[in-house]
Amino acid sequence: MRSNITQYELVAPKSLDAILQILADSPDRYTPIAGGTELMVALGAGRLQQKKLISLWNLGELRFFEVTPDAVHIGAGATFTDIRNHPVITSELSLLSQAASWTGSIANQNRGTLGGNIVNGSPAADSPPALLAYDATVTLVSTRGSRTIPYRSFHLSYKKTVLAPDELLHSITLPRNLIGYKTYIRKVGTRNAQAISKVAIAAIARTKHGAIESIRIGAASLRETPARLIATEQSLLNQTVTPATIAAARSALLSETLPIDDIRSTAKYRAAVAANLLEEFLHTL
Amino acid sequence: MTQIHFTVNGESKALEAPPMKRLLDVLREDLHLTGAKEGCGEGECGSCSVLMNGDLVNSCLVPILQAEGAQITTIEGVAITEQLHPIQQCFLENGGAQCGICTPGMILATHHLLKKYKDPSLLQIQEGLSGNLCRCTGYIRIFNAVQAAALAGVAE
Numbered sequence: 141m142r143s144n145i146t147q148y149e150l151v152a153p154k155s156l157d158a159i160l161q162i163l164a165d166s167p168d169r170y171t172p173i174a175g176g177t178e179l180m181v182a183l184g185a186g187r188l189q190q191k192k193l194i195s196l197w198n199l200g201e202l203r204f205f206e207v208t209p210d211a212v213h214i215g216a217g218a219t220f221t222d223i224r225n226h227p228v229i230t231s232e233l234s235l236l237s238q239a240a241s242w243t244g245s246i247a248n249q250n251r252g253t254l255g256g257n258i259v260n261g262s263p264a265a266d267s268p269p270a271l272l273a274y275d276a277t278v279t280l281v282s283t284r285g286s287r288t289i290p291y292r293s294f295h296l297s298y299k300k301t302v303l304a305p306d307e308l309l310h311s312i313t314l315p316r317n318l319i320g321y322k323t324y325i326r327k328v329g330t331r332n333a334q335a336i337s338k339v340a341i342a343a344i345a346r347t348k349h350g351a352i353e354s355i356r357i358g359a360a361s362l363r364e365t366p367a368r369l370i371a372t373e374q375s376l377l378n379q380t381v382t383p384a385t386i387a388a389a390r391s392a393l394l395s396e397t398l399p400i401d402d403i404r405s406t407a408k409y410r411a412a413v414a415a416n417l418l419e420e421f422l423h424t425l
Numbered sequence: 426m427t428q429i430h431f432t433v434n435g436e437s438k439a440l441e442a443p444p445m446k447r448l449l450d451v452l453r454e455d456l457h458l459t460g461a462k463e464g465c466g467e468g469e470c471g472s473c474s475v476l477m478n479g480d481l482v483n484s485c486l487v488p489i490l491q492a493e494g495a496q497i498t499t500i501e502g503v504a505i506t507e508q509l510h511p512i513q514q515c516f517l518e519n520g521g522a523q524c525g526i527c528t529p530g531m532i533l534a535t536h537h538l539l540k541k542y543k544d545p546s547l548l549q550i551q552e553g554l555s556g557n558l559c560r561c562t563g564y565i566r567i568f569n570a571v572q573a574a575a576l577a578g579v580a581e
C-alpha cells in the first residue's frame with residue numbers, strides 16, 4: 141500500500157549545526173535521510189514509520205574527504221560514487237572502493253551514502269566488512285560534542301547501534317600505511333551489481349618469515365550485525381599457513397558465526413561459503 | 426506543502442509539493458512529463474531514471490525537497506530539437522527498444538555512461554546499465570545500440 145505523502149514532513153537545514161540543533165531540541169524525533177536509498181524504498185512500500193525527516197543530502201560538511209599522512213577521513217555523506225572516484229581510496233584502501241563498486245547499480249551508487257550504509261545496520265551491507273578489516277573508527281556528533289569510537293563497537297545487535305537519538309554519524313576514519321599487507325574481498329550473491337550478498341568477507345594480513353603477524357577479518361551476513369571474526373583471527377596469529385592451521389581457522393570461523401536462514405540463502409550454505417572464502421584468502425599469503 | 430524551485434530540461438520550474446513527494450510523481454503528475462516510468466518503485470528497475478545535476482538517479486527514490494535547486498534532465502529533454510538524439514537514433518536502428526517501458530531509463534543511463542567513458546568496454550556497458558531492467562530485448566540489442574552510440578561519438 142502506498143503511503144499518504146502529505147503525512148510526512150521533511151526539512152533541509154543548510155548547516156550541520158542547524159541540523160544538530162533540531163535533533164537536540166525537537167520533542168518529536170527527526171530521522172535523518174541522506175541518499176534515501178533505504179528510507180525511500182520503505183516509503184514506497186508504505187512502511188516508513190518515521191513521519192518527520194531531516195535531510196543530510198549533499199551537505200558539504202558531511203560530504204568530504206580529508207587525507208592526512210596517517211589516515212583518510214570520509215564524511216558520512218560521501219556517496220559510493222564519491223568513494224570510487226577518490227584516488228587515495230582506490231589506490232591504498234581498495235577494499236572499500238571495491239565494496240562501493242558492487243553496492244547496487246550506478247544510480248544507487250550516485251545516491252547511497254557510506255553513512256547510510258553503516259547506520260542502517262543491515263548485517264548484509266557491503267561496506268562494513270571492508271571497514272572492519274581496516275579497523276576503521278567512526279566519529280559521532282551532536283550538540284553535546286563529538287566522540288570517536290572503533291567501528292567494531294558501533295553495532296549493538298540487529299539494527300541497533302550506539303547512536304543516540306540526537307546524534308549523527310559524522311565521519312569514518314581509515315588508517316593508512318598498510319605497507320606489506322595482502323588484502324582480500326569477495327561478495328557471494330546471485331550477482332554482484334544489484335543483489336544483496338548471501339555472504340561476504342574482507343580481510344587484510346601481513347606475514348613475517350612465513351608466519352601471520354597481523355590479520356583482521358570482517359564479514360557480512362554471518363551474525364546479526366556486521367562482524368569482526370576475532371576468534372578466527374586469533375587462531376591464525378603467529379601461524380604459518382598449513383592444512384592444519386586452515387582447518388583450525390575454518391572451525392574457529394564456524395564457532396564464532398551464527399548465520400541465518402532466509403530467502404536469500406541457508407545458514408549452512410553461508411557458513412560453508414564463508415569458510416571457503418577465508419581459505420581462498422589464506423592460500424594467497 | 427513546500428515551495429520547490431528547480432530546473433527541468435533547461436526550464437526553471439516553481440511549484441508547491443509535499444516535501445517527501447517523489448521526484449518521479451512530481452515529474453509525472455505536476456509537470457506532465459510521463460517519460461520516466463514507475464516499474465518497481467524501489468530502486469531495482471531503473472525505468473524511472475533521470476539525470477540530477479548530471480548524475481543518473483532513480484527518481485522514485487528522490488524526495489522532491491532534495492531536488493531543490495537541481496538541474497533535472499528527463500527523456501523529454503534529451504532531444505533538443507525535433508531530431509532524435511543520436512543515442513535515441515542508435516536504439517531505434519539497433520532494435521534496442523521493443524515495448525519501450527525501459528527505454529527512457531536505458532537512454533539516460535547510456536548518456537551518463539558515455540559521459541564517463543567515451544569508448545566503454547562491454548563490461549563497462551553492462552555495469553553502467555546494471556540498474557536498468559528490460560523484459561523484452563534480452564539486452565544484446567541494447568548493448569549493440571550503446572556500442573553504436575559510442576562509435577558515433579555522441580558523448581555530448
Ligand SMILES: Cc1cc2nc3c(=O)[nH]c(=O)nc-3n(C[C@H](O)[C@H](O)[C@H](O)COP(=O)(O)OP(=O)(O)OC[C@H]3O[C@@H](n4cnc5c(N)ncnc54)[C@H](O)[C@@H]3O)c2cc1C
Nearest residue numbers: 174175176177178179244252253255256257265266309468
Ligand atoms: C536497488 C537497491 C540495491 C541496493 N544494493 C545494495 C547492495 O548491494 N549492498 C548494500 O550494502 N546496500 C544496498 N542497498 C542499500 C542502500 O543503497 C545502502 O544501504 C545505502 O548505503 C544507504 O545509504 P542512503 O544514504 O541512501 O541511506 P538513507 O536511506 O538516507 O538512510 C539509511 C539509514 O541511515 C540513517 N542515516 C543516514 N545517514 C546518517 C548519518 N550521517 N547519521 C545518522 N544516521 C544516518 C537514516 O536515518 C536511515 O536510518 C541497495 C538499495 C537499493 C534500493
Ligand code: FES
Nearest residue numbers: 464465466471485
Ligand atoms: S521505478 Fe524507480 S527504480 Fe523501479
Ligand code: FES
Nearest residue numbers: 523524559560561
Ligand atoms: S523494451 Fe520492453 S522492457 Fe525493455
